[in-house]
Amino acid sequence: MKNKLYLLKNKLGIDGAIAFTSLSRIIQAAGGVVSIVLVASLLDGVEQGFYYTFASILAIQVFFELGLNGIIIQYVAHEVSHLNLVGNNYEGNIVNLSRVASLLHFTVKWFSALAIFVFFLLLGVGFVFFNYFYKSEVVVDWHLPWVFLSVGTTLNFLISPIIAFIEGLGKVKEIAKIRLIQQFVSLLLLWTGLAIGLKLYVGGISSIIGVFVLVFFIFKKYSIVLRNIYNQKITEKVSYKTEIFPLQWKIALSWIGGYFIFQLFNPVLFATDGPIVAGQMGMTLSLLNAVLALSFAWVSTKIPIFSGYIAQRDFLKLDKLFNKTFKQSSMVNFVAMTGMFLVIFFIRYFDVTLANKKLGSKFLAYLPLLFMMISFYMNHIIGAWAVYLRCHKKEPMLVHSLAYGALSCASTVILGNYFGVIGITSGYCFISSTFAIWAYFIFNTKKKQWHLDEK
Structure with a gap:
């Protein structure tokens, strides 16, 4: 055993x-x-x-x-x-x-x-x-x-x-x-x-x-x-002015873009579908964020090691460790997402109650829940690639992050107004999947370029 x-x-x-x-x-x-x-x-x-x-x-x-x-x-x-x-x-x-x-x-x-x-x-x-x-x-x-x-x-x-x-x-x-x-x-x-x-x-x-x-x-x-x-x-x-700030302002803008994406879901749903659906989104986001934080621990705990390998120009060890960590964290994320979906399914199937309230009704319906799960899985992948690149003390994801945030905000407001929760979650799922492809292009291109330049 x-x-x-x-x-x-x-x-x-x-x-x-x-x-x-x-x-x-x-x-x-x-x-x-x-x-x-x-x-x-x-x-x-x-x-x-x-x-x-x-x-x-x-x-x-x-x-x-x-x-x-x-x-x-x-x-x-x-x-x-x-x-x-x-x-x-x-x-x-x-x-x-x-x-x-x-x-x-x-x-x-x-x-x-x-x-x-x-x-x-x-x-x-x-x-x-x-x-x-x-x-x-x-x-x-x-x-x-x-x-x-x-x-x-x-x-x-x-x-x-x-x-x-x-x-x-x-x-x-x-x-x-x-x-x-x-x-x-x-x-x-x-x-x-x-x-x-x-x-x-x-x-x-x-x-x-x-x-x-x-x-x-x-x-x-x-x-x-x-x-x-x-x-x-x-x-x-x-030097803060010449070394830290040129990187910080880019990361800050990227982070702000992501921050406002998630702050829009609940108020828009509150206005379009009412407080009950907004509450379901809030509860679902709490669980999805917990899964994302859990799986991302595999990547975040390796940041000092990634940075050390980059400082020593040991790119073979860097890529070997990152590739292994990336696969492990992605697998954990997938398994945790699947487990979350099954738990919600069984809670609804057996009509589990908490404080005399049906617990299954506290989460999004299955289709919008699935859309959000796919989106968060894509965010995990994009986030891992972003960490790898930022450990080089550079931020090539700035335009990507700003465009991602802007389109997500527009999608949430417009589709939410016309189609409610299905419009918000399906639009966000499409955008996150599309931007994952762009993120891979940036990751692959910059990795080859920087490592070639530094050899």
Whole structure:
């Protein structure tokens, strides 16, 4: 039995980083279901409205990161590939040591300054929004909970680049393990807080304590290494203006294009097919995003290794590892999608209920569900190719991403207006499949061009 499990583990390419990252995704998905049940049971209708609207407004903070954390991982991995870790010190080429130190200095200064702006922006937007739009006479204690949430979100924003830096050092498995602990603690705090009647306070409190758990484990394990890097004499810097920004703005635009695609589905469906279908889309998207995050762990955990091979010009090892990882992640995605479809089928077939409500009615009908599954599978493939190319510290997918986003938005609005959910999902499926072909052309062309130029 052990031998069979070992062979399956090797075939799927499950290493420590993937195992902990995947387990974290599974816990997050399962915990989300429990959280939904508790929120529905323990908060009244008005409080539920505040609870979920809080999350929507807090999402604006991601626009201040705009791909920079991913770039930090890649740049650190490129420089560290020329260094050796001896005890708690990195040794090797003085230029690479200096550039790594400059990246840490930049990370600390940039995000520290930006975090102050993020905090006051979140605080201000929340107070203006809720004071202006909440007109009911029902009294809701939301002011202090919003302050707590703003603090927790800002702390998460502040610590995230340090985590990215450590991942760039090759500590992906270790960070995944710490995140798993944080995820578990945050969920327990959230559930306990709801159970004892903390209501809207639970989000902010669990977020803040979760950050402190993260900080405790990270600095307990890596404080000396980070301090030694930070104190390294800087003779040569990684320039934000000439090296990071030319890549970041392209990735940022690509990311924004993708972000607005998914934000349009629900409001358009709400207007065309009503809130029930919009809710079905939201629930379906939650599951599909969980599957995508799970399968993409195979690719994302390899970013430091891909970047290291590229820095060393070892393209044979790079392509061998990527091809293997790509096949494994695609297989996991396909199997998970199939499993998701079968689970929904059996839930409907056996008429499973949750809190006296039919669970099968919470998802899209079979045909639009199938369209969305195909689209997300195509997105997985496109995303994997994009990661490979971006590890070269270049962004050739900019035009592709912007065109993909623009056409998807137009398709969602126009087809949704005339044909509702079938129009939205079929149009998106056609566009994603077509753009996967374009993405392969870019991937194949640029890979050959760059590797030939660098030999």
